[in-house]
Amino acid sequence: MSGSPPWSSSRWHSSQAGFVPHHATSNSTGRLEVASSPPDVQRSLSAANIAGHSSLRGMRRLEARRQMEEANFLSSKARSQNLNPPIDLRMLDYVTAYDDNLMCPICRCPFLDPVVLAECDHCFCRDCIRQTWASTYSPLGPRGDCPSCRTPAKLGPRSATSKILVNITDDLLVRCPKSEDGCKAQVKRGEVQDHVNIYCGYAYMECTADDCELHVLRKDAAEGCLHFGVSCLDCRQSMQKASLETHWRVQCPDRKVSCELCKEAVFNREWDTHSRETCPAISIPCPGKVFGCNSRSKRSQADVHAKSCTFAKLTPMLTAMQQRMDEQEAAQKVMVRKLEVLEGGFQAVQTILSTKQEDPDQVGADESRIPLLTGRPHQRGDSGGMLDAMVVETDVGAFVFPPPSSSSRPSSELVHVRAGASLPPLYSAPMAPGPRPADLPEPFTMDFDMASPFPPPAANGPYISPLHHLLSMHESLRDEMSRMSAALQELDGRQSMQALNENLRTREEISYMAAQVAGLSRQVHWLTSAQLQRQQHGGAGRQAAGAAGPSGSDIAGAGAGVEAAVSTAASALRGAARIVNAGQGMTMRRGLSEEGRTKL
């Protein structure tokens, strides 16, 4: 007994007492067991009374020991549950293939605690349906629409499905959740929690040593306490003995693990490159896989296959071709984009031209403005002011842009004239709005629907050039425009400068004149005041100077006249100054508006 691990001994004892650890969830089992033990004790006590006093003590000791073992088992089980948290049964790896009918429509796993909705007979996991209906909570219990058929339903107290469904789903084989750690067990789903809690060698339990409180894998528990420091022989890292095995298997970079396929020992740190590049036994696809060869062979025999496989032989060429095709496709995309831009520009030019063509007067005005375009124009349609078509002759050819709303003017056509072709017969007769006269020379005309958003086919060589020609004209016009506006600006600046200079001079003159006038008025003032004084002084001796009197008043009157004249001159000067000022203000304003225009 002493050699066997403690968990097995306690199990043996508990099964002696009629305890069955399977087929019940662990928590409820624990409670049941504790509750059932007192009657057992009483029964054995009464039996001991009958047997006699001496055997009574032995029986008691036995009973006490059994109880202690049981308590130990239960507490160790509870502890192991703490160490091994409950398993999420939905995340398990199912070994047996199961039917779609055993799958909950919500979580897509085999039913867990399935319930059936009485209203529509659809089954779901209890948790899934509760979670679905969590938002539509009612105090009468969970209710809502069936997720499968939208029938209003509720979860009653008798909603559990029949036992057979529970049994079928609980009997599905799953891999132990510790399979990554090394447990190879495959158990029924209903028992997997017990497997981990009680049997699984890769689940944790408490260390068997009395003074050690760390946990240890169950399979290592029999070896005594492994919680002492060691250092890995390969990488010299120090750790506890208990975790050495995991370290060797997963982490240690310097330990060699044997490859399952080629039986070769490989360093852990080289494992990736080994499986990807070197392992001769691993199965790799044919190099011509992308081109259709589906065969796989071991790496060591890949060359043999490649020699016989047509796909593998063609692969380098096919890859190169694919690459070239991709490149060309990309280039084509760029070209398409360019073409779109050009088309847009062409259409813009066309709309400009056709709007100008709407009004013949405006065309006349345009002639002066666009010298490049109408350098050698042959305008027809002077009869009745109705312009049928505008013909522009160029070196390459001449073509006509009809207005877009050409439905009313059926003679919208593109006239293509070779250089040197006789023009006069073509244009001598004014074209009447209506069907094109039949006597027009056919070789020179060609119907072309300009209202279509798509350009003429590029195959007809000459039609590419009008587009280019128009675009270049557009560009040169733009240049011309910018040159003109620059010249205008320059001119304007010069003019305003000149006006300013002129203004300055005029103002100086005016102020000089004003000063002169002021001096004059002062002199006159002095003269008049002297005259007045003389008159006052001579008031007494007026009789005496009777003859001088009339002459004095004459002087005063003359003084007043001079003063009036001077003031008129001053006001005139002021008026002149006002006019000059106003003129300056006007130039200023014009400068401002000019600036505004250039900004716009």
Next chain:
Amino acid sequence: MTAPLPKRIIKETERLQSEPVPGISASPHDDNARYFDVMVEGPGGSCYEGGVFSLELFLPDDYPMCPPRIRFLTRIYHPNIDRLGRICLDVLKNNWSPALQIRTILLSIQALLGAPNPDDPLNEAVAKQWKARENQPEAIKTAREWTRLYANK
């Protein structure tokens, strides 16, 4: 740290790859298994025939308790799909049920392309065009044109 991917999403992804729905493909991003690139072919006999429309699909954290978020990336002329590609479809909103899956939702969207519903519009202008009897041929022509322009392979 993010929660592990629910088994349901893993299973749906696996099934979408192993037995794809004809005319529909969905593949998750490498860095985010909840984000899918979707291609849906225009249903035969509709004005979207011959087009391949790309969509993006995202599974929120509480999927399958709430619907996936789906948006058209390709421009499409459709009364129930707006300029930003958002889709007006009842099962993507109130009528979502956790028993629905990515594949069933994508099938619904393909069906919506085959049968536009201008009575419950998201794109008012398109719906008006679609509803007016005399304009309908025009609308269908536009839809064809857009399919040719934007939804080309």
